[in-house]
Amino acid sequence: MGGDFAPFEVVKGALEVRPSDGLEVILVGRTEVINEQMSRLNFNGSRPSIVEARQVIDYHEPPLKAIKEKKDSSIVEGMNLVKRGEVNAFLSAGNTGAVMAAALMCLGKLPGIERPAIGTLYPTLKGTALMIDIGANVDCRPNFLVQFAQLGSTYTERVLGIKRPRVALLNNGEESHKGNRLIRESFSLLEKSGVNFIGNVEGKDVMHGVADVIVTDGFTGNVIVKTSEGLGEAMVDVMKRAISDSLYMRLATFVFKPALKVFAQKFDYTERGGAPLLGVNGNVIIAHGRSKSKAIASAIKIAQQAVEHKVLEALKGEL
Amino acid sequence: MGGDFAPFEVVKGALEVRPSDGLEVILVGRTEVINEQMSRLNFNGSRPSIVEARQVIDYHEPPLKAIKEKKDSSIVEGMNLVKRGEVNAFLSAGNTGAVMAAALMCLGKLPGIERPAIGTLYPTLKGTALMIDIGANVDCRPNFLVQFAQLGSTYTERVLGIKRPRVALLNNGEESHKGNRLIRESFSLLEKSGVNFIGNVEGKDVMHGVADVIVTDGFTGNVIVKTSEGLGEAMVDVMKRAISDSLYMRLATFVFKPALKVFAQKFDYTERGGAPLLGVNGNVIIAHGRSKSKAIASAIKIAQQAVEHKVLEALKGEL
Numbered sequence: 177m178g179g180d181f182a183p184f185e186v187v188k189g190a191l192e193v194r195p196s197d198g199l200e201v202i203l204v205g206r207t208e209v210i211n212e213q214m215s216r217l218n219f220n221g222s223r224p225s226i227v228e229a230r231q232v233i234d235y236h237e238p239p240l241k242a243i244k245e246k247k248d249s250s251i252v253e254g255m256n257l258v259k260r261g262e263v264n265a266f267l268s269a270g271n272t273g274a275v276m277a278a279a280l281m282c283l284g285k286l287p288g289i290e291r292p293a294i295g296t297l298y299p300t301l302k303g304t305a306l307m308i309d310i311g312a313n314v315d316c317r318p319n320f321l322v323q324f325a326q327l328g329s330t331y332t333e334r335v336l337g338i339k340r341p342r343v344a345l346l347n348n349g350e351e352s353h354k355g356n357r358l359i360r361e362s363f364s365l366l367e368k369s370g371v372n373f374i375g376n377v378e379g380k381d382v383m384h385g386v387a388d389v390i391v392t393d394g395f396t397g398n399v400i401v402k403t404s405e406g407l408g409e410a411m412v413d414v415m416k417r418a419i420s421d422s423l424y425m426r427l428a429t430f431v432f433k434p435a436l437k438v439f440a441q442k443f444d445y446t447e448r449g450g451a452p453l454l455g456v457n458g459n460v461i462i463a464h465g466r467s468k469s470k471a472i473a474s475a476i477k478i479a480q481q482a483v484e485h486k487v488l489e490a491l492k493g494e495l
Numbered sequence: 496m497g498g499d500f501a502p503f504e505v506v507k508g509a510l511e512v513r514p515s516d517g518l519e520v521i522l523v524g525r526t527e528v529i530n531e532q533m534s535r536l537n538f539n540g541s542r543p544s545i546v547e548a549r550q551v552i553d554y555h556e557p558p559l560k561a562i563k564e565k566k567d568s569s570i571v572e573g574m575n576l577v578k579r580g581e582v583n584a585f586l587s588a589g590n591t592g593a594v595m596a597a598a599l600m601c602l603g604k605l606p607g608i609e610r611p612a613i614g615t616l617y618p619t620l621k622g623t624a625l626m627i628d629i630g631a632n633v634d635c636r637p638n639f640l641v642q643f644a645q646l647g648s649t650y651t652e653r654v655l656g657i658k659r660p661r662v663a664l665l666n667n668g669e670e671s672h673k674g675n676r677l678i679r680e681s682f683s684l685l686e687k688s689g690v691n692f693i694g695n696v697e698g699k700d701v702m703h704g705v706a707d708v709i710v711t712d713g714f715t716g717n718v719i720v721k722t723s724e725g726l727g728e729a730m731v732d733v734m735k736r737a738i739s740d741s742l743y744m745r746l747a748t749f750v751f752k753p754a755l756k757v758f759a760q761k762f763d764y765t766e767r768g769g770a771p772l773l774g775v776n777g778n779v780i781i782a783h784g785r786s787k788s789k790a791i792a793s794a795i796k797i798a799q800q801a802v803e804h805k806v807l808e809a810l811k812g813e814l
Contacts (some may be wrong), residue, residue, distance in 0.1 A: 406701060
C-alpha cells in the first residue's frame, strides 16, 4: 500500500515475478484494492495470496506514532509475518521511518548493533558498491560507522560474492587527517575493526569502483544518493534536449536510444530499487518511494538474494 | 605555480584572456619557469607581467606551517598583492588550505564573519545555483551556516543579478523537522536571519533550480560537489562506450559529439572553474586543483565578475 505509485505499480511489480524465479510473493494490504489492481492489469496467472491489512500508513505520518496506532497497517502486518517466520523477507516502498520503526519494534536489533542502517547498491563504472547508511541515522557516533562497515562488509561478501570486501570511508579528502570530527574518529576505529578497511574515498572516486563498501553517516549518504539521482535524471534530460535540437534528430533517435537505455539502466534510480535495512533481526528491504513496477521487481530480487545468500545468518554468526 | 597541471595549464589559461576582456592578468611565481611556459606555447602577444615568488607550496603541505615558512611563495605573495591594493583579486589552483590560511593571515575576515566559506556555481537545468560551503569548514555550528547564507545571498544578488535570491538548506528531506542536529538548528536560525530563506531542499531537487543559494556544511558540500564531478565524468564515459559499441558508430560521432559537448559544458567540472572564497577582506578565487586552461580562464572571469559587481563592497556594507 506504500509508495508514490502504490498500489498499482507495487502490485504490477509483484506480478512480474514468475513462479520460475524460485520465490513466492505475498501481498499485504486491502484485499479488495489489491484485487482491483490485478483486474486492471488483466492478470490471468495464478494470483499471489493476500494477507489482509486494513490500515495504511501515509508518507507524512510520524513513524513511531503511526506504527503504534496502526497495528493493522500493511507495514506492521508485514513485519509481523517476518517475525512469525511466515515469510522470509518483507519489502515496502512506504514511509521509510515507519518501516524502520516497525522493524525495530517487531524484529529487534541484532546483537551488538546499536543502530540498524540502510544500504544501497550504488552504480559504479565497474559494477556496484554498497553505500551504507543512506538515511536511517542522520546523527552518528564513530562506533555506529564501524557497525555500518561490519554490516555492509558481510552483506557484500554474501550477496555480491566478494571475499574480504574493500571498505572505504566517504570523505572530503584521501588523507587520514581529512574529514570532519565524526569521520576522523571513525577512521582510527575502522583501522582496528577487523573489516578490510582501505581508508578514505572522495566523492569523485566512488564511481570508479575503488571500494566495495562505502561507509557514511545517514545524512551525507542520503544527500549523496538523492543528488546522484537528480543528476542522473538531469543529464538524461540535457542529452535528450541536445539531441532534439540537432539537425540529425531523426537519425539520432535511432542511435541514441540504445545508448540512453544503457545509461538509464546504470544510473536511473527509479529503475533500480531495493535497499536492505541491515542490523535488524529479519530481512527487510526498503524500496524507493518513487518505485515503479521495475523498481519493485528489482527490490524483490534484492530480497530474494538476501535470503538465498543467508545474509541474516551470516550477520548473526559474525557480530 | 599551483594545481595538478601547473604551471603549463595555468599560464595557458591566463594567456587566453585578451586585453579586450577588460582586465589585466599578472602572474605570480618563478619568472624563468613562467617565461619558459610562454615560449613553449609560442605566445607572441604582449606578455603579462610577472611578480617573482621563488617558493612553491606543495599540494600535500600542512597549510598553516607552509604559509608561515614560505613567505616568498606564490600564494602568500599573491595574497599580499591584494592586501596592498596592487591587484583587485587573487586566484590560485594550488593547495586550498594554504590559500585559505594565507587569506586569513594577509587579508583577515570581514566583520561579523566567523568562518569564511567557499562557494561554487553548481549547474542546474535552469542555470546555476551557488553552493556554499564546499570545503572550507568541515565541522560547522548553526550560526556558521547562517553566515554562509548571507555571504551566498549577497554574492548571488550581485554577480548573478538575482533580486532577493532564494536560499535553501541542503537536507535529507523537505520538512522542517528533517535533518541532522546541525541542519535542524540552522533551519530555525535561518528563518529569522533576514535572507530569503525558502526552507529545505533535497539532493535530487538542487538540479531543478529550485533555489539560488544552497547552504550546506563544508563536509557535505565537498562530498556532493566531488560526487557530482565523478558522476558527470562517469556518465560521459558510459555514453561514449555505449556509442562505440553501437553498429551506427560512425553515424553516431556525427550526431553525438555536439550533444556530448552541451553535456560536458554543463556538467564537466574540469571545464568550469572558480570558486569564490567569501568572508575574507579581499577577492580570492579558488580554482579546481585539476584545472586545465579552460577552467583557469573561467576562474579568471569569476574573479572579474566579483570585482566588477563589487561583491566585497556589498558584503562590507551589509554585514
